[in-house]
Amino acid sequence: xxxxxxxxxxxxxxxxxxxxxxxxxxxxxxxxxxxxxxxxxxxxxxxxxxxxxxxxxxxxxxxxxxxxxxxxxxxxxxxxxxxxxxxxxxxxxxxxxxxxxxxxxxxxxxxxxxxxxxxxxxxxxxxxxxxxxxxxxxxxxxxxxxxxxxxxxxxxxxxxxxxxxxxxxxxxxxxxxxxxxxxxxxxxxxxxxxxxxxxxxxxxxxxxxxxxxxxxxxxxxxxxxxxxxxxxxxxxxxxxxxxxxxxxxxxxxxxxxxxxxxxxxxxxxxxxxxxxxxxxxxxxxxxxxxxxxxxxxxxxxxxxxxxxxxxxxxxxxxxxxxxxxxxxxxxxxxxxxxxxxxxxxxxxxxxxxxxxxxxxxxxxxxxxxxxxxxxxxxxxxxxxxxxxxxxxxxxxxxxxxxxxxxxxxxxxxxxxxxxxxxxxxxxxxxxx
Numbered sequence: 155x156x157x158x159x160x161x162x163x164x165x166x167x168x169x170x171x172x173x174x175x176x177x178x179x180x181x182x183x184x185x186x187x188x189x190x191x192x193x194x195x196x197x198x199x200x201x202x203x204x205x206x207x208x209x210x211x212x213x214x215x216x217x218x219x220x221x222x223x224x225x226x227x228x229x230x231x232x233x234x235x236x237x238x239x240x241x242x243x244x245x246x247x248x249x250x251x252x253x254x255x256x257x258x259x260x261x262x263x264x265x266x267x268x269x270x271x272x273x274x275x276x277x278x279x280x281x282x283x284x285x286x287x288x289x290x291x292x293x294x295x296x297x298x299x300x301x302x303x304x305x306x307x308x309x310x311x312x313x314x315x316x317x318x319x320x321x322x323x324x325x326x327x328x329x330x331x332x333x334x335x336x337x338x339x340x341x342x343x344x345x346x347x348x349x350x351x352x353x354x355x356x357x358x359x360x361x362x363x364x365x366x367x368x369x370x371x372x373x374x375x376x377x378x379x380x381x382x383x384x385x386x387x388x389x390x391x392x393x394x395x396x397x398x399x400x401x402x403x404x405x406x407x408x409x410x411x412x413x414x415x416x417x418x419x420x421x422x423x424x425x426x427x428x429x430x431x432x433x434x435x436x437x438x439x440x441x442x443x444x445x446x447x448x449x450x451x452x453x454x455x456x457x458x459x460x461x462x463x464x465x466x467x468x469x470x471x472x473x474x475x476x477x478x479x480x481x482x483x484x485x486x487x488x489x490x491x492x493x494x495x496x497x498x499x500x501x502x503x504x505x506x507x508x509x510x511x512x513x514x515x516x517x518x519x520x521x522x523x524x525x526x527x528x529x530x531x532x533x534x535x536x537x538x539x540x541x542x543x544x545x546x547x548x549x550x551x552x553x554x555x556x557x558x559x560x561x562x563x564x565x566x567x568x569x570x571x572x573x574x575x576x577x578x579x580x581x582x583x584x585x586x
Contacts, residue, residue, distance in 0.1 A: 158225070159206065160200075160229075161226040162200040162549070163199045164231060165236060166192045166197065166234055168541060169188070169236065170187070170542060178459065178486040181481060181482065184527075187522060190213070197233065200237065200549070201221055208542060211543065232551055237549050239526075240538075240548030242309070242488075242538060243312065243490050244489060246303075248303075248311075249295075250292070251283040252279065252283025254280065261469065276496070289326055293334070299493065304338075307502060307503060307550045307571055308491075309341060310341040310343070310528075310529070311342055312416070313334075314347040315331075315345070315347050316350030331344045339579070344382075345386040346369075348365045352395065358397070366403060387411075387414070387415060392418070392427070393422065398430050405434055414437040419442060419445070424446055426446070426449065428445045428450070429452045433452065433456070437458065437531060437533060438459040438532070440461040441475065450476070450483050457486070459486045459530050460475070460486070462477055462487060462488070464509045466497050474513055477513035477514065488528040489505055489524045489528060550574055569584075
């Protein structure tokens, strides 16, 4: 008799997001999510195999016909509840020491991001504390943050280094992420972001050469030995930081090292970062508050994902990125919390709510942006981001009659989120 890991049965709604093997949703397709609805008393079931992937999604009557005689390690009753894919956070900076709560008052008083940066705050403040922290210190801080994200429904997260700005600390941060991959149930896509800012005492040219000639070769060596698994390279491309010439050199070196491009672009000023990234075949570009029409067109043509960050625009009082224009012009739009000392948000549901209100995205669009499109931004769309057969069984059970409650509700998501399931295993339950 066949046996399986998990049966989720009798759900009121299962939002698959996609059901045709799509690797992203663009344009109007973001508003038309694949959804299986309870039919009279016939709910919806999900069967998960022993390898943690989805075997079947269908109405309960059909699942009973095919799998009624099978054994399941665990059965979860989702009567009057909804199931959605596990959320994917497309942009975070979770490895650092030394909070910047004191800078919040400065921002409220009108200081800009660069005002704080030039006063010795911002990234440099965090760099000093992160350099002085041990790996164990950083891991303890990271573990608590990732566990909080998991309790908010994030099952996969992109995590950047970038608060070292030298080889030793950048590698220390990446090692901490490797430990988290081994010890925590949340899934991590690691990004090397050594070009997050120009280190004190260096020129932009010197910092660029240090990244290309010192940091990247050391990281590549550790990757070849199997000690690090880094997937992406990031550069903060903006005025006063790394501009397009330096960014291009760093990204090309990163591609030679086997890394995918996933950068900060056109956040504070328009510097043609989107055009540059698209020309290099970037997997993703984040922020884009100042992106141009040409940049949007270039990203759409290149298939680069726009990872939008409502928390950053909110806290820095920036103009919002043109999300509606991006969607209408065929750019795959994803979302990230941008968790970092400047924008301290661990909650993707809150991020999604903010995107609805501040970016004027629909509920369906933000769910697509936080699942399948975010999966594409980190190269996982073939295996993550939707509840389809053969994809990993990452899912959330929502204690509400409609899935939209999870985004509509502003805060207190622990009251709605009954279970977080990662590869068919319960990794968080509100009942525990």
